[in-house]
Amino acid sequence: MRQRNYGPLYAAPQTAWLLLFFAAPLSIIVAYSFMQKDLYGGAKAVFSLEAYKSLANPAILKVAFRTLWVSLAATAVTLLLALPCGYSIARSRNQPMRLFLIIVPFWTNFLVRCYAWISILGNEGFLNDFLRWIGLTKEPVQFLYNQWAVILVLVYMYLPYAILPLFSTIDKFDFTLLEAARDLGASKFRAIKLVLMPNIRSGIITAVLFTFIPIFGAYAVPLLVGGKDSYMLGNIIADQVTKTKNWPLAASISVTVTLITAIAAMVYLASEKRAEAAAEKEAASIDNSENAGGSL
């Protein structure tokens, strides 16, 4: 008897799940973004491009550019910290322990960790107490409620997401290649730049996307540790929903943020696919050269 293909049936639960909790809400948001603002909040079911037109509002554009700048800065700092960290874990003899330590913070709730930073950086916080105790300052230093605090906490939150993919590519890297480069006359720095970096490219791309995308949509961190100068798109969306009650505008910003991050992910996937295709082509031609090698 022929084996019946139950594949689609097995996939049904998660299909239903994704339809219900991902596709449907996303469609509703897209639909809202093309509607008219209702007088007392919500949206009127009338087609309108008003929401998208008001994206050009200088106040929103300013926040959009700030969001971009904060995301880029936080991603860059995260990457700079994650690279040596991933490297040292990959080179360590005690990999499981170190990986475990990287993952430990995930056991604590995101918001709790945010408040932990507030209790460190606050005016009555640990850091200010310490600075006063060693006599460096008399008055409390305002660490919190500015862009730098936002970047610092964002970097802290997303560092593990960058370290893990970097660790896994560096772990697969053949370190004799660095020795070979040194042997051929490269300094330590040039060996890393010319040989290590090109060979862990995919890990770097993954790390960048894993940090840039969530940071671009950040909401809680700028709300808790940021000030007026550190409002991000996520906060504007929340305000439009809860305070101004302009749901179409909130929806149109959400759609824009989603599109930007989706395009970034697609660019990444395309570059991965290109690399994969190149690798396959190489693998295919090995057979030929092995045959040719027989006549050596």
Added chain:
Amino acid sequence: MIGSDVAVMALRKSFGSFEALKGVSLEIKKGEFFSLLGPSGCGKTTLLRSIAGFEEPDSGTVSIDGRDVSGLPPDKRRCNTVFQNYALFPHLTVFENVAFSLRLRHVPNRVVKDMVRQHLALVQLEGQAEKKPSQLSGGQKQRVAIARALINEPSVLLLDEPLSALDAKLRQHMLLELDAIHDKVGITFIYVTHDQAEALSVSDRIAVMEAGQVLQVGTPQDIYENPKSDFVARFIGDTNLFEGRVASKNGQITSVEGRDFGSLLVEANGEAPLGATVKVAVRPEKIRIGRERPEGAGPEINILRGIVEEPIYSGFQTKYIVRTKEGASITVFRQHPQWSEGDPDIRWKDEVYLSWSARDAVVVENAVFSEQHSAESAAASAAGKA
């Protein structure tokens, strides 16, 4: 000669509690093809890596052309390495792999092109320049690695088991090619291998290593024909070892007696005083095997009787394992210059006579692998140089 001489003095290196090098001293001459031969874990690769600059020795010095290079990083030493797994840069083409060291020195493009072409020709890889390493076969990768190391014009080329990843046929071929390249470029080659046949066939001199020590340094003939210790005799080629007591001496001809072989004659000098317990090594191909007792044997010829326990035919020769009536098991190789209908004329369970000359046997020491011994030998060789 454009090569350099390399001297290693009392080199020590430990990894945790493991002592990889226990005071190794060696002198390698300009332009020599020098092999470091030993089983895995004997310290040969650590020694090579210390010369290259990848390992910082705990004590002792490495000097190239009389200049102490001990503290220098690998990029400041006039030697280049061919790695065991080739270590080609996977993101670069063959051309750029070979050109790597030239690019680092900002050599003009025109010169780079010429030099890379020249070196790819040297290793017979013309026409492969634009391929990626993953598109090459093992032998081709090996050639790229050699070209990449030689283009830097080192005075010493270090080769770390370069052929171990290749199949047997290709290994033979590459070995001859390496020898040809050595003749062409004329620099010093230091070649690490665990394969005694490789070392014997291409080396000018060989250092046999075990347990972080150098046991013997000499030409291939020296090492094979006059092994100093039982370890060297056993590690290089096949050998029969007989342990017994020195019973009498008649000039250089010494008689050694043992329970499982009776009495044997061996040519020996001071190394076998009367009454001492010694080991005698005899190579299997030096022993004649026959069903008749050899006629007209001289006074220095050993003759033993035994039963063929196992004849192992392997084409160009047959290996016989013969058990003497006293109990010793002796291995004999017999070549087949002609082959006739009646062959093999010696079969399983046949009674045979084994004979060999006392001149073909050597007295060997027990190899001692102790801290004390290595320290003394290092001191002795240091004193010898002074």
